[in-house]
Amino acid sequence: MPLIVPQRNDHIEAAELRNPCRRAGVQVGSIDALLAQLCLRHDLTMLTADGDFQAIARHSALKLRKSDS
Numbered sequence: 001m002p003l004i005v006p007q008r009n010d011h012i013e014a015a016e017l018r019n020p021c022r023r024a025g026v027q028v029g030s031i032d033a034l035l036a037q038l039c040l041r042h043d044l045t046m047l048t049a050d051g052d053f054q055a056i057a058r059h060s061a062l063k064l065r066k067s068d069s
Contacts, residue, residue, distance in 0.1 A: 004038055013037045017060055026055045036062050 014033040021028045039046045045063040
């Protein structure tokens with residue numbers, strides 16, 4: 001699996017990703033938003049058991065696959 005290093009624009013886009021979530025009453029942490037943004041930029045599906053990402057996916061194009069954990 002390749003190493004993905006966030007670029008400056010990823011941080012900006014992650015902050016913008018938080019806006020529709022915040023308007024919907026969903027609080028998104030900075031790191032979660034950055035991870036989601038990296039998945040969006042690289043067209044990746046996030047494997048997670050963390051419900052916070054489900055909330056992000058409801059307000060963005062983030063693709064999720066739930067883990068069994």
